[in-house]
Amino acid sequence: MKVLYFAWLKGKTGIGEEEVTPPAEVADVAALVAWLKTRSPGHAAALDDLRAVRVAVNQDHVGLDAPVAAGDEVAFFPPVTGG
Amino acid sequence: MKVLYFAWLKGKTGIGEEEVTPPAEVADVAALVAWLKTRSPGHAAALDDLRAVRVAVNQDHVGLDAPVAAGDEVAFFPPVTGG
Amino acid sequence: MIRVQREDFDPGAELAAFAPGNARVGGICLFLGLVRDFVGDQPGGTAVRGMTLEHYPGMTERQLEAIEAEARRRWPLDEVLVIHRYGALAPAERIVLVATASAHREAAFQSCHFLIDWLKTKAPFWKLEHTAAGDSWVEARDSDQALAERWGAGDA
Amino acid sequence: MIRVQREDFDPGAELAAFAPGNARVGGICLFLGLVRDFVGDQPGGTAVRGMTLEHYPGMTERQLEAIEAEARRRWPLDEVLVIHRYGALAPAERIVLVATASAHREAAFQSCHFLIDWLKTKAPFWKLEHTAAGDSWVEARDSDQALAERWGAGDA
Numbered sequence: 001m002k003v004l005y006f007a008w009l010k011g012k013t014g015i016g017e018e019e020v021t022p023p024a025e026v027a028d029v030a031a032l033v034a035w036l037k038t039r040s041p042g043h044a045a046a047l048d049d050l051r052a053v054r055v056a057v058n059q060d061h062v063g064l065d066a067p068v069a070a071g072d073e074v075a076f077f078p079p080v081t082g083g
Numbered sequence: 084m085k086v087l088y089f090a091w092l093k094g095k096t097g098i099g100e101e102e103v104t105p106p107a108e109v110a111d112v113a114a115l116v117a118w119l120k121t122r123s124p125g126h127a128a129a130l131d132d133l134r135a136v137r138v139a140v141n142q143d144h145v146g147l148d149a150p151v152a153a154g155d156e157v158a159f160f161p162p163v164t165g166g
Numbered sequence: 167m168i169r170v171q172r173e174d175f176d177p178g179a180e181l182a183a184f185a186p187g188n189a190r191v192g193g194i195c196l197f198l199g200l201v202r203d204f205v206g207d208q209p210g211g212t213a214v215r216g217m218t219l220e221h222y223p224g225m226t227e228r229q230l231e232a233i234e235a236e237a238r239r240r241w242p243l244d245e246v247l248v249i250h251r252y253g254a255l256a257p258a259e260r261i262v263l264v265a266t267a268s269a270h271r272e273a274a275f276q277s278c279h280f281l282i283d284w285l286k287t288k289a290p291f292w293k294l295e296h297t298a299a300g301d302s303w304v305e306a307r308d309s310d311q312a313l314a315e316r317w318g319a320g321d322a
Numbered sequence: 323m324i325r326v327q328r329e330d331f332d333p334g335a336e337l338a339a340f341a342p343g344n345a346r347v348g349g350i351c352l353f354l355g356l357v358r359d360f361v362g363d364q365p366g367g368t369a370v371r372g373m374t375l376e377h378y379p380g381m382t383e384r385q386l387e388a389i390e391a392e393a394r395r396r397w398p399l400d401e402v403l404v405i406h407r408y409g410a411l412a413p414a415e416r417i418v419l420v421a422t423a424s425a426h427r428e429a430a431f432q433s434c435h436f437l438i439d440w441l442k443t444k445a446p447f448w449k450l451e452h453t454a455a456g457d458s459w460v461e462a463r464d465s466d467q468a469l470a471e472r473w474g475a476g477d478a
Contacts (some may be wrong), residue, residue, distance in 0.1 A: 082447025
């Protein structure tokens with residue numbers, strides 16, 4: 001599973017992209033977040049307040065209850081500010 | 084008083100502009116219309132159905148009850164279709 | 167700025183010259199109206215060979231200036247440009263350009279939309295369409311009146 | 323058509339090349355978004371020296387294409403163009419251009435307005451502003467969310 005971080009989330013994790021292999025019971029975004037937060041204090045800080053975080057799975061906007069599986073591309077980022 | 088006709092009203096009157104001197108009792112647009120209709124069959128045809136006619140006095144849109152006086156510029160035209 | 171002219175204009179050059187380098191401006195909205203080659207509102211109508219736009223010199227400028235002033239009263243605008251042509255026009259030719267610049271995108275959008283809606287019902291222009299069956303004056307649409315009225319009344 | 327690019331673009335040339343000579347088109351609406359030189363929503367805020375626009379390559383194009391498709395579902399459009407830049411941008415530089423062409427002026431206006439509103443809340447771009455006090459990520463505005471939501475939900 002590929003995990004991406006953008007904007008200030010990337011600043012907190014210190015990485016833009018990582019390849020991870022969570023345990024099989026990590027089946028949705030909420031479980032993935034809980035598992036990622038154990039990887040480093042930076043991860044924990046980036047994903048601390050999920051009201052400030054948006055998620056995409058395979059480049060589509062999704063909610064915390066969206067399923068995730070091996071091979072997915074999961075991205076975490078703040079609300080967008082383009083245009 | 085200068086009177087102007089545009090679009091199909093000009094086609095019916097046969098003139099785009101005329102200088103007129105209505106009698107003193109012609110004090111508003113409605114009275115002016117009644118007086119102008121006596122000038123020719125073309126005038127009568129142009130001003131027959133006032134629902135299809137718009138009026139400007141001194142280049143401002145006005146209603147039939149607007150006052151008119153010597154020296155004014157009064158224009159009759161269909162609803163506008165620019166843009 | 168208001169320009170009423172017979173000659174064509176270059177929309178790209180107008181946009182390039184509009185509010186250039188003004189770093190207070192966050193958004194520019196532009197509308198360009200063109201001559202369609204069919205009568206009425208749906209493609210497939212009677213073919214239009216061209217049109218002639220008659221106007222009321224003097225009143226046209228006066229009304230357009232009043233509409234610009236009303237837009238500036240309602241929204242914080244850095245620049246306003248309205249160009250409207252008259253005379254003979256072929257299909258696909260440019261008729262009108264409206265552009266607004268503001269710090270705020272919503273103000274730019276709304277004011278540009280307002281300007282063209284009001285212009286359509288207040289500026290003294292009349293379209294004479296030329297078709298194979300002859301010439302006919304375009305009739306004003308109730309829908310244009312409704313679009314103008316959603317902006318409420320004003321001084322213009 | 324969607325273009326996501328680091329390099330600048332020429333709005334005048336883009337407008338000149340947009341739907342040229344298409345006599346079905348009655349109206350073109352264009353919005354151009356620019357970098358302002360102040361923080362926040364009111365001129366007079368802290369000076370901005372420039373910004374860096376980060377984006378999510380791949381998802382950006384995918385989302386913009388979905389938004390274009392949604393606009394084409396909702397309105398009868400002849401042409402759609404969205405150009406969005408990323409990377410380092412100075413004040414008064416161009417960020418985004420949205421243009422739509424339709425037989426109908428109201429469709430051109432509404433679809434252009436819709437595209438920029440939806441893009442603002444759905445396309446994965448993030449602005450990092452550079453000021454004398456340092457760099458800071460621009461926060462999303464509730465007002466932008468409200469402007470997007472007035473268009474209702476869709477497939478995009």
